[in-house]
Amino acid sequence: MGSAFDGAEAVKLFDRLNPRPDVLLMDYRMPIKDGVTATKEIRTIDPASKIIFLSADETAREHALKAGAISFLIKPVRFAQLLHTITQVLDNQ
Numbered sequence: 001m002g003s004a005f006d007g008a009e010a011v012k013l014f015d016r017l018n019p020r021p022d023v024l025l026m027d028y029r030m031p032i033k034d035g036v037t038a039t040k041e042i043r044t045i046d047p048a049s050k051i052i053f054l055s056a057d058e059t060a061r062e063h064a065l066k067a068g069a070i071s072f073l074i075k076p077v078r079f080a081q082l083l084h085t086i087t088q089v090l091d092n093q
Helices: 007-016 035-045 058-067 079-091
Strands: 024-027 051-055 071-074
Touching (some): 007 024, 024 035, 035 051, 035 058, 051 058, 051 079, 058 071
Parallel strands (some): 051 071
16 A cells, blocks of 8 residues: 655556555645546546545535546545445445
């Protein structure tokens, strides 16, 4: 597994990981490459990737879902809500 400081690093890390993670958590505002752009690029690498988008910016919801995010949560996110969403995403495989 791993974590990335920015969207560009997230794409590079995802491309190198083997096996790939079951779920990715993506933020919207990041340096170098935003989360929507990173999501599009990750979905190009692996169209089956499951990305849960997290943002304090509600206006990012539509862009994130169009980019391929499977779910969108508004920050701050309670741990129970995040765990429930991850479980739902994994159960729907």
